[in-house]
Amino acid sequence: xxxxxxxxxxxxxxxxxxxxxxxxxxxxxxxxxxxxxxxxxxxxxxxxxxxxxxxxxxxxxxxxxxxxxxxxxxxxxxxxxxxxxxxxxxxxxxxxxxxxxxxxxxxxxxxxxxxxxxxxxxxxxxxxxxxxxxxxxxxxxxxxxxxxxxxxxxxxxxxxxxxxxxxxxxxxxxxxxxxxxxxxxxxxxxxxxxxxxxxxxxxxxxxxxxxxxxxxxxxxxxxxxxxxxxxxxxxxxxxxxxxxxxxxxxxxxxx
Amino acid sequence: xxxxxxxxxxxxxxxxxxxxxxxxxxxxxxxxxxxxxxxxxxxxxxxxxxxxxxxxxxxxxxxxxxxxxxxxxxxxxxxxxxxxxxxxxxxxxxxxxxxxxxxxxxxxxxxxxxxxxxxxxxxxxxxxxxxxxxxxxxxxxxxxxxxxxxxxxxxxxxxxxxxxxxxxxxxxxxxxxxxxxxxxxxxxxxxxxxxxxxxxxxxxxxxxxxxxxxxxxxxxxxxxxxxxxxxxxxxxxxxxxxxxxxxxxxxxxxxxxxxxxxxxxxxxxxxxxxxxxxxxxxxxxxxxxxxxxxxxxxxxxxxxxxxxxxxxxxxxxxxxxxxxxxxxxxxxxxxxxxxxxxxxxxxxxxxxxxxxxxxxxxxxxxxxxxxxxxxxxxxxxxxxxxxxxxxxxxxxxxxxxxxxxxxxxxxx
Amino acid sequence: xxxxxxxxxxxxxxxxxxxxxxxxxxxxxxxxxxxxxxxxxxxxxxxxxxxxxxxxxxxxxxxxxxxxxxxxxxxxxxxxxxxxxxxxxxxxxxxxxxxxxxxxxxxxxxxxxxxxxxxxxxxxxxxxxxxxxxxxxxxxxxxxxxxxxxxxxxxxxxxxxxxxxxxxxxxxxxx
Numbered sequence: 001x002x003x004x005x006x007x008x009x010x011x012x013x014x015x016x017x018x019x020x021x022x023x024x025x026x027x028x029x030x031x032x033x034x035x036x037x038x039x040x041x042x043x044x045x046x047x048x049x050x051x052x053x054x055x056x057x058x059x060x061x062x063x064x065x066x067x068x069x070x071x072x073x074x075x076x077x078x079x080x081x082x083x084x085x086x087x088x089x090x091x092x093x094x095x096x097x098x099x100x101x102x103x104x105x106x107x108x109x110x111x112x113x114x115x116x117x118x119x120x121x122x123x124x125x126x127x128x129x130x131x132x133x134x135x136x137x138x139x140x141x142x143x144x145x146x147x148x149x150x151x152x153x154x155x156x157x158x159x160x161x162x163x164x165x166x167x168x169x170x171x172x173x174x175x176x177x178x179x180x181x182x183x184x185x186x187x188x189x190x191x192x193x194x195x196x197x198x199x200x201x202x203x204x205x206x207x208x209x210x211x212x213x214x215x216x217x218x219x220x221x222x223x224x225x226x227x228x229x230x231x232x233x234x235x236x237x238x239x240x241x242x243x244x245x246x247x248x249x250x251x252x253x254x255x
Numbered sequence: 256x257x258x259x260x261x262x263x264x265x266x267x268x269x270x271x272x273x274x275x276x277x278x279x280x281x282x283x284x285x286x287x288x289x290x291x292x293x294x295x296x297x298x299x300x301x302x303x304x305x306x307x308x309x310x311x312x313x314x315x316x317x318x319x320x321x322x323x324x325x326x327x328x329x330x331x332x333x334x335x336x337x338x339x340x341x342x343x344x345x346x347x348x349x350x351x352x353x354x355x356x357x358x359x360x361x362x363x364x365x366x367x368x369x370x371x372x373x374x375x376x377x378x379x380x381x382x383x384x385x386x387x388x389x390x391x392x393x394x395x396x397x398x399x400x401x402x403x404x405x406x407x408x409x410x411x412x413x414x415x416x417x418x419x420x421x422x423x424x425x426x427x428x429x430x431x432x433x434x435x436x437x438x439x440x441x442x443x444x445x446x447x448x449x450x451x452x453x454x455x456x457x458x459x460x461x462x463x464x465x466x467x468x469x470x471x472x473x474x475x476x477x478x479x480x481x482x483x484x485x486x487x488x489x490x491x492x493x494x495x496x497x498x499x500x501x502x503x504x505x506x507x508x509x510x511x512x513x514x515x516x517x518x519x520x521x522x523x524x525x526x527x528x529x530x531x532x533x534x535x536x537x538x539x540x541x542x543x544x545x546x547x548x549x550x551x552x553x554x555x556x557x558x559x560x561x562x563x564x565x566x567x568x569x570x571x572x573x574x575x576x577x578x579x580x581x582x583x584x585x586x587x588x589x590x591x592x593x594x595x596x597x598x599x600x601x602x603x604x605x606x607x608x609x610x611x612x613x614x615x616x617x618x619x620x621x622x623x624x625x626x627x628x629x630x631x632x633x634x635x636x637x638x639x640x641x642x643x644x645x646x647x648x649x650x651x652x653x654x655x656x657x658x659x660x661x662x663x664x665x666x667x
Numbered sequence: 668x669x670x671x672x673x674x675x676x677x678x679x680x681x682x683x684x685x686x687x688x689x690x691x692x693x694x695x696x697x698x699x700x701x702x703x704x705x706x707x708x709x710x711x712x713x714x715x716x717x718x719x720x721x722x723x724x725x726x727x728x729x730x731x732x733x734x735x736x737x738x739x740x741x742x743x744x745x746x747x748x749x750x751x752x753x754x755x756x757x758x759x760x761x762x763x764x765x766x767x768x769x770x771x772x773x774x775x776x777x778x779x780x781x782x783x784x785x786x787x788x789x790x791x792x793x794x795x796x797x798x799x800x801x802x803x804x805x806x807x808x809x810x811x812x813x814x815x816x817x818x819x820x821x822x823x824x825x826x827x828x829x830x831x832x833x834x835x836x837x838x839x840x841x842x
Contacts, residue, residue: 005594012601041513069331073716100726112716135525138331142516143524178534218524221334221341228342229512233505235696240501242689247494249685254289254486314707336711339703 029176031149032156034208038215039148042230044223045216047079052195053213054078056206058091059193061137064129064184067115069138070217077220078213085111092116130170132183141211141218148211150176155207158186258284281467286485287492288473290654294368295471295492296499297361303500304354305459309452311347312396319399321445323438326401327526345515351393352518353507355541358386367593369581370472376573378465383569385458390542392451395444397539402523407536409436409444415549418559435529475653476581477646484650535610543607544600550611551623561623568630575630577638585644588637596629719842721834724778732794734783737829737841741783741791743802744839747813752776754800755814765825769814772828780839781815782829787822802826 037046054075057067072089076082089109094116096107109116117136119125126133135143144150157176161167171181188206195201216222258276260266269275318337320329333340362382365371371379398409413430417423432439470479479485486492510517518540522533538546545562552558568575583590599622606619647653720737722744727733732745747755755769773779783791783802790806797803797810799818804811809820816825831841 002591002594005591005598009594009598009601012598012605069328069335071335071713071716073712074335100723112713139524143521145521147521225341225345225512225515229508232512233508236501236505236508239689239692239696240498240505242685242692243494243498243501245685246689247498250490250494254491310704314704317708318711332711332713336713338706338709338711340707340711342703343707 031146031153031176033149034152034211036148036212036215038212038222042226045078046212048197049209049212050078050216051080051213052197052199052206053209053211054088055193055195056188056210057137057213060187060206061210062115062118064118064125064134066117066119066136067138067217068117068136069114070220071112071114072109073111074220078216082111089113130183134184137214137217139218141215143218148215151214152207152211154182155188155210156204281463281488282493283487283489285467285488286479287471287488288479288484288650289486289491290473290475290650290657291471291492291495292474293495293499294360294364294474296496296503297357297364299496300357300500300503301354301361302459304350304357305452305455307350308347308354309456311343311350312449312452314343315347316445316449319445321399321442323401323441323527326399326441330400342511345511348519349507349510349515351396352539352541353503353510354389355393357503358389359541362386363597365472366596367583368472368474369476369576369578369583371573372576372578372581373573374469375465375472378462378469379573380570381458381462381465383566385455385462387566388451388455388458392448392455393539393541395448395451398441398444399448400523401441401527403525403527403531403533404520404523404536406436406527406529407532408538409440411536412538413440415559415562418556420556437529472581473650474582474584475647475650476585477650477653480649537608540604540608543605544603545607547603547607547619548623548626550607551616551619561627565626568627572630572634576634578641578643580643580646585646586637586641587644588641589634592629592633592637596626599625599629719840721838721840723838725837729777735841737782742829742841743779743781743783743794743815743826745779745794747773747777747779751800751813755812755816758812758814758816764817765823767814767816767825772814772816772825774831774833778839779813779815780828780831780841782827784827785809785822786817786824786826787820792826 037043037049057065072085075085075088080088089111092109092113092115093106094109094113095104097104099105118134119128122133141147141151146153153176154174157174159173159175161173165173165180167173168181171183172185173180174182188203188210190203191201192203192206193201199205258269258279260269260275265275315333318329318333318340320326330344333344335341337343365379365382394408394412398405413427413436416430417427419426428434430440431437432443520537525533537543545565548565549558549562552561578586578589580586583593602618602622603626606615606622609615647656718738720735720742722733722735722742724744724746727744727746729746730748730751732743735742735744752769760766760768769776772781785792785804785806787804787807787809790804792802792804792809792811794802797819799810799812801813801815801818802811803809804820804822807821809822810818811822811826812818814825815828817823829841831839833839
């Protein structure tokens with residue numbers, strides 16, 4: 001009896017612990033699972049993919065989606081040089097000032113600036129997008145159940161509307177979006193951008209690349225974190241082993 | 256109590272303010288039962304976590320801005336720009352979970368070994384007060400990043416007070432400082448979130464004071480009878496606790512460095528939006544059993560009362576449990592009930608994290624009823640009718656019984 | 668008991684080594700764990716990124732000055748008169764508490780650019796005052812000359828010159 005209760009407790013506890021894992025599978029629909037280079041214990045961001053992903057973001061997503069937590073200077077983490085970062089920042093315009101006459105003026109972006117929002121405010125964004133609000137993408141990978149897999153699945157999940165499914169005017173069918181109706185039309189199309197490194201810009205490739213870029217945007221300290229974690233845990237293992245030896249020694253003169 | 260310092264400076268201080276002697280007594284020669292198991296480590300681990308939370312919390316508050324327009328961005332500023340800010344913030348967020356893990360284990364250890372029984376009633380009460388303060392602190396802390404879960408968690412929990420008849424609505428308005436959760440709410444939550452941990456420190460001191468007055472319980476539940484039963488806290492338990500701390504820190508670091516968002520919710524990376532509620536609101540895992548009890552009752556006031564009642568009944572535990580034997584080790588029926596009760600709490604946790612739909616509503620109701628049946632009915636009855644196993648005559652004897660090899664060696 | 672003494676002594680030695688190793692490694696670990704808590708108070712990445720300011724010099728008349736802000740500190744930008752430059756250059760460097768030639772303090776003699784923070788205890792000195800017609804710090808009475816050098820009073824050093832370069836005749840970039 002006691003054993004039964006104990007093992008039952010353990011079983012339920014296990015299912016509770018894996019609860020958030022179950023949540024991560026995305027509410028019913030199985031997401032496409034990709035083996036991302038950065039998700040393992042020692043995983044690092046695929047720099048080339050992330051750089052291509054930046055290009056996809058700039059040429060495809062940035063028209064509607066902001067990236068307002070990400071400063072240009074941090075792009076150096078993705079392998080861009082200081083000059084390349086300055087050049088990227090210069091492509092954007094910011095309001096500067098006031099000057100000595102008290103007037104505001106336009107100035108070119110600097111590395112310390114963050115990616116600007118495409119719309120002045122939420123109302124303007126909704127007015128331009130048929131009432132829908134394109135969310136900022138800075139944290140999108142961490143802010144959706146399913147994380148990278150969800151984003152990738154969503155971008156590659158556009159399909160013809162199945163028969164019998166009533167699609168509201170102006171919406172698109174997406175197999176992975178909750179409710180399957182999404183206001184965003186299929187964002188990427190075959191050869192939608194021209195990659196400078198010669199990679200063929202298939203929908204699948206672009207979806208993967210921009211996902212890697214946005215995963216970095218959401219968690220830029222991932223590599224430092226894992227690197228430090230390894231050293232800390234190794235240290236703790238040694239330390240704990242020593243504590244155990246000392247404990248045994250001290251307790252050995254008892255009893 | 257025999258603290259006779261040799262160092263003249265220590266002597267000088269201690270004759271004027273006997274604080275060093277007090278600490279020496281508390282941490283060094285505090286006579287501790289010699290048979291404490293690793294289940295007794297969680298008290299000191301909870302103390303360590305309190306310190307970790309206060310230190311990381313003070314650091315975070317140096318960079319955080321308590322304003323609805325800036326709170327979310329200031330947390331991202333910590334995560335991206337502040338030196339080691341990501342470490343501080345993940346340590347604090349996961350630290351809260353770890354704090355609750357060790358406190359829950361500490362509480363269930365007390366339940367199993369009857370640590371709440373006379374003369375440790377006040378010790379138990381002070382512990383429950385700490386627990387309540389922790390819940391308030393954790394709740395308000397979760398609001399500070401001002402994400403979607405922060406905002407809607409704050410809305411739902413403050414609305415609980417609206418269940419109070421007549422004055423409920425005024426109380427909620429008073430809590431908010433407005434007519435919805437907004438900037439005044441965020442500001443006062445930040446203030447109280449900073450204050451309460453220091454109140455906890457105060458109650459922890461009382462908790463330890465009470466502990467050292469009545470002495471530690473132990474796996475046999477028998478009091479220390481003579482010198483043979485006890486050993487000084489230092490070095491025996493200091494080093495045992497250090498080993499326990501090492502193991503615990505490895506688990507903590509595994510979450511901190513490799514799954515820092517596992518215990519969190521993705522919705523809290525979306526800035527708060529007072530106009531859109533997330534599809535599925537869940538509190539942090541450590542509130543789930545209470546959330547399940549709240550939802551088990553189809554009545555606002557009833558649910559709120561039952562939820563608070565779930566903790567309130569714990570205060571009565573020393574008098575509800577009539578058994579004269581403390582430890583479940585010698586209480587065959589209570590032992591089984593204990594595990595069923597633990598299972599029940601785990602079921603409540605599970606149900607609390609599920610959407611409010613069948614079959615979870617039914618399971619939640621059964622588990623809620625059982626929670627109260629266990630404490631209010633089964634516990635008193637078992638205490639009266641249970642036949643306990645023979646108790647060892649002393650802690651030393653129990654220790655020798657457990658170690659046949661030691662006994663043989665002794666005989667030889 | 669006495670017969671086992673040598674063995675015990677050996678045991679004691681091994682035990683001491685274990686304690687010292689544990690204590691030592693524990694201390695190192697604690698020290699390393701403290702560093703992030705100290706370093707978090709150093710300037711963060713976004714603060715470090717904002718380290719330069721551009722100032723338009725066109726509107727500053729000869730004999731007047733403006734105060735720009737660089738890294739949160741006031742920077743005096745003075746369009747010096749010929750008299751002031753002459754006074755700055757006619758000082759015997761040997762007599763100065765912090766000897767420095769005026770030519771080492773100004774890239775272009777007519778533009779004196781320096782951090783307006785008294786090197787004594789951080790107050791902002793007043794312009795065109797003091798015994799040397801330069802700057803005077805009202806907090807504790809330090810007198811600076813027309814080159815911003817300390818001449819009298821408790822301040823130990825000349826007013827600091829920030830790194831700067833002229834982008835063109837009318838614009839200077841500080842930092």
